[in-house]
Amino acid sequence: MLTEKDDHIQYLGSNPSSxxxxxxxxxxxxxxxxxxxxxxxxxxTPLIKSYILxxxxxxxxxxxxxxxxLRSSINFTQVxxxxxxxxxxxxxxxxxxxxxxxxxxxxxxxxIMLCFKSVRSQAAIFHHTVVLIIGVSGxxxxxxxxxxxxxxxxxxxxxxxxxxVIYHHRHSIHDFFASLFAITxxxxxLVYGTIICAYIFRAVPQFxxxxxxxxxxxxxxxxxxxxxxxxxxxLLNLYWAVLIIRKMTVKSRKQKPPxxxxxxx
Numbered sequence: 001m002l003t004e005k006d007d008h009i010q011y012l013g014s015n016p017s018s019x020x021x022x023x024x025x026x027x028x029x030x031x032x033x034x035x036x037x038x039x040x041x042x043x044x045t046p047l048i049k050s051y052i053l054x055x056x057x058x059x060x061x062x063x064x065x066x067x068x069x070l071r072s073s074i075n076f077t078q079v080x081x082x083x084x085x086x087x088x089x090x091x092x093x094x095x096x097x098x099x100x101x102x103x104x105x106x107x108x109x110x111x112i113m114l115c116f117k118s119v120r121s122q123a124a125i126f127h128h129t130v131v132l133i134i135g136v137s138g139x140x141x142x143x144x145x146x147x148x149x150x151x152x153x154x155x156x157x158x159x160x161x162x163x164x165v166i167y168h169h170r171h172s173i174h175d176f177f178a179s180l181f182a183i184t185x186x187x188x189x190l191v192y193g194t195i196i197c198a199y200i201f202r203a204v205p206q207f208x209x210x211x212x213x214x215x216x217x218x219x220x221x222x223x224x225x226x227x228x229x230x231x232x233x234x235l236l237n238l239y240w241a242v243l244i245i246r247k248m249t250v251k252s253r254k255q256k257p258p259x260x261x262x263x264x265x
Contacts, residue, residue, distance in 0.1 A: 011210035012142040012219065013084030016096035022139055025097065029104020030111075033057075037112060046116040050109060051162040057105040058155035058162070064098040065153040076199040083200065083207045083223065085142040095149040099139045102152060106132050127236060130229050143222040147200050147230075154193050157185040182244055189237045197234060201227070 016022065033053055040049045072091040076082045086092025106128045113120045138145040164177035204227060211219040 011079045013080035013086045014088035015085035025100035026104045029101045030108050033108035050119045055162040058158040061152040061155045083203050085145040144226045154188045156188040
């Protein structure tokens with residue numbers, strides 16, 4: 001854990017502070033999400049319960065990032081404000097709360113997948129594991145911490161996705177959220193996510209150079225690992241985008257009325 005007086009602040013930033021209760025907040029988040037899951041009516045299936053948890057997490061995450069954008073000065077060209085923890089005494093200090101909250105949710109959801117086969121999904125397990133490795137390593141070491149928080153805004157598309165499943169028996173509502181999901185997926189995960197990744201990749205060479213000046217091999221290794229994992233999430237999003245496009249194409253073809261052809265004798 002770094003201290004505020006550390007020379008590495010110029011590329012790692014000052015947040016979270018060395019006395020920030022990371023483990024405690026993650027544990028509280030796990031307990032909180034677990035309680036919500038088990039307090040939901042037993043008439044609701046484990047799968048739908050997991051979707052409700054996911055929707056709550058997505059709403060909280062998007063709200064947190066939105067508040068940050070509204071209240072903070074944005075400068076993603078400054079290395080420690082995109083690949084570090086940002087400056088002390090700014091709204092960057094609050095990012096760790098969101099990361100700990102999200103880490104607790106992802107751990108809880110993985111445990112739910114282990115307990116309930118109906119909830120289990122290889123894609124979800126892969127996604128949760130990658131996000132956990134990236135987020136937890138960042139909040140403990142500050143490496144990539146800000147970028148991890150900013151990427152939480154991608155959860156915007158998760159909200160209509162979950163609501164689409166929850167209201168699957170009501171066709172009009174289901175179709176509305178299906179269309180909304182496609183739109184928000186493109187905007188949040190493809191457009192917004194790509195913009196944030198562009199700032200991340202742009203800052204990597206400078207981050208590595210600064211870390212090398214202090215012989216900070218640990219930070220260099222961590223940022224390389226995180227970049228690889230972030231790249232994998234981009235590929236996963238592209239994979240999901242292809243599936244969405246295919247599904248929408250098939251659906252549009254089915255909805256087209258048959259063309260009547262009049263034969264001439």
